[in-house]
Amino acid sequence: MALLETRNLTAFYGDFQALYGIDTMLERGETIAIIGANGAGKSTFLKTIAGLIHGADDSVLLDGAPIGAKPAAEIVRRGIALVPEGRRLFASLTVEENLLIGSYGRKARGPWTLDRVQALFPILKERRSSATPTLSGGQQQMAAIGRALMSNPRILLCDEISLGLAPIIIADIYASLPQIKAEGTSVVLVEQDIVQAMKVADRVYCFQEGRLSLSGRPRDLTREQIHRAYFGA
């Protein structure tokens, strides 16, 4: 049984349909990447899994159990954490408080503690008392990833973690992925940077206007196939 599966997943914003019948699968220990142009529905896909947008209960299965209609607070307790697009740190909390709130209301269960997260991203320890708006973009992204890890997720959903960052910072952030995976966490990446996505993903799904246009292992996909699935040309 797959760790996470979406079956015929649809999503709506009011009357507007953003996703059409998406079938995906994430195995234990795997990293999958969702690629696609702006407005393809990638972020909506992650938000639906994380419980911010509700679909049919059996359209998202975690260990075979339906979670598609569960509220976000329950989904994180079941082991799925989202690093939202744009980081969205809590501005009135310090860096350390942002990390601590990631494990709100739960006893530490699992490898990720405050010390461990600060060891993964040492700058977060150095800047622990700072207000988050004073951090650089890269530091904010590290804090957002650290905050999600504090819930000790089985699945980490990352929405555009390279957005607006310098290549050297992106490399730093992606360098932390192997350590996260080593703790048994599976990863779903939404990424506009196709090269980066192909480098780290075991499998890639391409979305186009809310529909799944391509899926496969990076080494099996040709440049032309991806180009067609991405742009629809």
Next chain:
Amino acid sequence: MTGWLDALIQGALLGGLYALFAAGLSLMFGVMRLVNLAHGDLIVLAAFAILVVATKLGLDPFVAVILASPILFVIGFALQHVLLNRTLGRDLLPPLLVTFGLSIIVQNGLLQTFSADSQRLRSGAIETASIPLGGGIAVGVVPLLTLLSAIAVILVLNFIFYRTPVGRAFRATSDDLEVAQLMGIDINRIFATAMGVAFVVIAIAALFLGLRANFDPTIGPARLIYAFEAVIIGGLGSFWGTLAGGIVLGVAQTIGARIDPEWQILAGHLAFLLVLVVRPRGLFPRALD
């Protein structure tokens, strides 16, 4: 000169009462962006509740409020969970309409139950006790206790907000409702907890309202106005600002009354308008809003 100094001191003490009125409102707005039009009436309702507990059980109002606080926490929690949470969302109108309706229900319920007669909380000799400061100025013990309680309430609220996990959740929820849920925060529960805490503050405000002056079922809306003015003078999102706002309002009223007794209320409103003109975000706005 002594008269003006006296007005200043009495105004600061009166400001303690306004800060107590405002602290609960500030908390509700700060956490759930709820503008509670029934706030003044809930204070009056709590004053009647303390009166009933004190009279029926033969207790001092100070003891009665300690007994009533956990009950009021539960009532506040339930009110938010069952009713007010349903009104919160993108549209600002439903919470305004529902709390306005609540205000009418509370006022009329109290009129029906207790009549329009003025009531007062009795606490023996302490009511009239005063401490002479010299130079012909004296401060009443109850007004002094009111200000000290306001400071204590704000210290405790600051402790809850900045030193406890639930306070962290209050601030996170206020910052970003959607991401707060991604942290596993049940926002309905957090809002209800905040309302429970606000109700305990309401109980303390009610105690001093009833000890300092007469109250009847219809005085709620005016208390709401003072509370709003104190919150806005102080700046949204800062409890110490709310205390300062209460004191500015109190001092303006007593100085106004010193000039002409008819000017008391007007002077408070003028001070409020002046702050709005000079510093529209209040005296101590939260830096990041």
